[in-house]
Amino acid sequence: MTSETRAAVPAEQQAREAEITRQVLDSFGDCTDPRLREVLKSLVRHLHAFVREVRLTEDEWSKGIDFLTRAGHITHDRRQEFILLSDVLGASMQTVAVNNQAYGDATEATVFGPFFVEENPEIENGGDIAFGAAGEPCWVEGTVTDSTGKPVPGARIEVWEADEDGFYDTQYGDDRTAARAHLFTGADGGYRFWGLTPTPYPIPHDGPVGELLAATGRSPMRASHLHFMVSAPGLRTLVTHIFVKGDELLDHDAVFGVKESLVKEFRRQRPDTPAPDGRDLEGRAWSRVGFDIVLAPDGA
Numbered sequence: 001m002t003s004e005t006r007a008a009v010p011a012e013q014q015a016r017e018a019e020i021t022r023q024v025l026d027s028f029g030d031c032t033d034p035r036l037r038e039v040l041k042s043l044v045r046h047l048h049a050f051v052r053e054v055r056l057t058e059d060e061w062s063k064g065i066d067f068l069t070r071a072g073h074i075t076h077d078r079r080q081e082f083i084l085l086s087d088v089l090g091a092s093m094q095t096v097a098v099n100n101q102a103y104g105d106a107t108e109a110t111v112f113g114p115f116f117v118e119e120n121p122e123i124e125n126g127g128d129i130a131f132g133a134a135g136e137p138c139w140v141e142g143t144v145t146d147s148t149g150k151p152v153p154g155a156r157i158e159v160w161e162a163d164e165d166g167f168y169d170t171q172y173g174d175d176r177t178a179a180r181a182h183l184f185t186g187a188d189g190g191y192r193f194w195g196l197t198p199t200p201y202p203i204p205h206d207g208p209v210g211e212l213l214a215a216t217g218r219s220p221m222r223a224s225h226l227h228f229m230v231s232a233p234g235l236r237t238l239v240t241h242i243f244v245k246g247d248e249l250l251d252h253d254a255v256f257g258v259k260e261s262l263v264k265e266f267r268r269q270r271p272d273t274p275a276p277d278g279r280d281l282e283g284r285a286w287s288r289v290g291f292d293i294v295l296a297p298d299g300a
């Protein structure tokens with residue numbers, strides 16, 4: 001509560017409101033799961049403080065309930081409005097920050113997003129994740145090491161991205177699988193694959209979260225990026241993206257996911273430049289980017 005609003009609420013009323021909070025906190029006294037008790041009590045403390053601080057009206061409460069109800073109704077197995085809500089409120093990035101503390105020069109994590117799919121094709125090291133998705137080819141290469149610099153062979157790398165029209169395969173409403181795959185690092189910890197040069201795209205904004213962004217004058221656009229999830233035994237799983245140096249949206253990402261260390265130079269190549277693996281690019285321009293990944297120890 002600001003000192004201004006607190007001053008406006010008579011002491012007796014403040015005591016009545018505090019008593020409600022106390023009763024709810026006490027109601028968790030018999031909860032035998034200590035973590036659940038801690039989380040719920042803290043949630044109630046903050047929620048009640050919020051209601052009291054803004055002096056929430058009943059009409060506003062009703063609108064909030066309606067918002068959450070509509071978020072529920074628009075959610076299905078391929079559309080997750082609650083993750084979007086968490087993302088645009090920065091709760092996702094705050095959770096990432098809390099759970100991925102800096103460790104030496106370990107690669108920084110960022111937001112997971114709603115478009116990862118567990119079942120995705122395996123490609124050879126050097127293969128192509130596009131599977132027909134439209135976009136400029138991009139050669140991506142790097143290494144996976146642990147924080148002592150030791151190469152990590154056999155690390156699993158999941159990659160996924162939007163096509164040049166700004167859509168993930170799951171947004172087309174058919175059964176296509178495109179612009180996503182997984183591969184494994186070689187004996188030297190190296191990896192390479194063909195992806196698509198990332199382009200900016202809006203997060204889904206045809207639902208309640210889009211209304212919230214519009215009502216607050218915020219853009220739904222995400223800075224261009226390519227998603228990675230990298231895992232190996234004994235090492236902390238890394239969920240991250242790389243972003244495109246020079247992208248105008250780097251400072252205005254709708255979900256606050258950009259970190260300086262993840263901004264990489266995607267070097268544009270003229271159509272006649274030979275591809276690193278000798279692939280025939282049929283006269284198309286292409287790009288290339290390097291991304292060396294360092295994994296922290298598990299539990300770091």
Ligand code: BEZ
Nearest residue numbers: 084087113114115203255
């Ligand atoms: C994504 O990058 O795929 C994403 C992240 C947060 C919200 C929507 C999309």
Ligand code: FE
Nearest residue numbers: 113162225227
């Ligand atoms: Fe994305």
